[in-house]
Amino acid sequence: MRIEGSNIFLTGASSGIGAALAVELTRRGARVAAVSRRASAGVAVSIQADLAIPEERARAVGAALAALDRIDILINNAGVGVYAPSWKTPMDDMRHMFEVNLFGAVDLTQRLAPSMVARGSGLVVNVASIASKVTLPWFTLYSASKAALEAFTRGLRMELASTGVGAMLVCPGYVKTNFQNAVLGGRPPEKLVSGKRFASTAGAVALAVADGIERDARTVMTPALGWALVAAARLAPGVVDGRLRAMLESIGDE
Numbered sequence: 726m727r728i729e730g731s732n733i734f735l736t737g738a739s740s741g742i743g744a745a746l747a748v749e750l751t752r753r754g755a756r757v758a759a760v761s762r763r764a765s766a767g768v769a770v771s772i773q774a775d776l777a778i779p780e781e782r783a784r785a786v787g788a789a790l791a792a793l794d795r796i797d798i799l800i801n802n803a804g805v806g807v808y809a810p811s812w813k814t815p816m817d818d819m820r821h822m823f824e825v826n827l828f829g830a831v832d833l834t835q836r837l838a839p840s841m842v843a844r845g846s847g848l849v850v851n852v853a854s855i856a857s858k859v860t861l862p863w864f865t866l867y868s869a870s871k872a873a874l875e876a877f878t879r880g881l882r883m884e885l886a887s888t889g890v891g892a893m894l895v896c897p898g899y900v901k902t903n904f905q906n907a908v909l910g911g912r913p914p915e916k917l918v919s920g921k922r923f924a925s926t927a928g929a930v931a932l933a934v935a936d937g938i939e940r941d942a943r944t945v946m947t948p949a950l951g952w953a954l955v956a957a958a959r960l961a962p963g964v965v966d967g968r969l970r971a972m973l974e975s976i977g978d979e
């Protein structure tokens with residue numbers, strides 16, 4: 726899908742991956758309508774809205790269409806996590822996380838995909854995580870939200886296959902952003918924090934996503950080395966689960 730000359734609805738561009746993506750997409754000639762609670766810098770239209778609230782999502786779509794007339798590409802990038810055992814995570818935290826990570830993405834797709842189908846062209850990009858493919862036990866319910874987002878993306882791609890509208894999945898690994906601090910609660914395992922030097926940057930993810938859009942990729946795994954973990958988890962699930970459990974135990978008896 727061509728980025729130059731396209732109108733893009735991008736969520737979560739006030740920070741991290743979304744902010745870097747807004748810069749890269751604008752540099753490649755797109756007009757970006759960016760949506761998040763805080764304002765987004767350097768975009769054609771900055772819309773402040775809480776994507777956890779259905780009425781706010783409707784308002785954001787209305788504002789983007791009023792400013793740009795049509796949306797060619799929807800990028801569901803906004804996301805939030807919670808570091809807590811699934812069996813004692815407050816249900817309100819889980820609902821909030823699923824509202825942003827999953828229901829918001831589906832809702833925005835339902836609001837914007839019909840006009841793409843009518844034009845016979847468009848793309849929905851969903852930013853999931855490597856956690857959608859390999860469940861991270863310090864992030865069980867976050868992994869569940871991203872696994873559901875992946876299933877939605879795969880199904881949507883098949884549903885729309887004959888319409889000219891595509892769906893692309895993005896699976897970042899560990900990226901240096903404010904994500905770990907913006908969680909609804911808890912803290913990551915020490916080994917994850919100390920491994921931060923191996924993390925990729927928002928800029929690298931933005932480049933991979935923009936390149937993926939332009940070559941009509943099905944899935945963008947970034948860094949690509951993430952596929953090795955996915956393969957290992959498929960071939961030797963007990964071994965990988967054991968390693969992940971050991972990392973979880975480094976959190977202590979919280």
Ligand SMILES: NC(=O)c1ccc[n+]([C@@H]2O[C@H](COP(=O)([O-])OP(=O)(O)OC[C@H]3O[C@@H](n4cnc5c(N)ncnc54)[C@H](OP(=O)(O)O)[C@@H]3O)[C@@H](O)[C@H]2O)c1
Nearest residue numbers: 737739740741742761762763776803804854900902903904
């Ligand atoms: N960082 C990582 O290691 C990593 C790895 C894999 C996947 N991801 C995924 O990548 C995406 C971007 O994360 P990031 O690392 O760039 O994190 P980030 O720096 O915390 O950015 C998250 C973005 O989502 C927006 N957002 C969160 N809740 C929102 C809400 N209720 N309404 C509107 N916007 C909301 C935030 O904007 P406001 O706060 O202004 O609302 C912010 O712009 C997320 O979907 C995340 O799950 C991140």
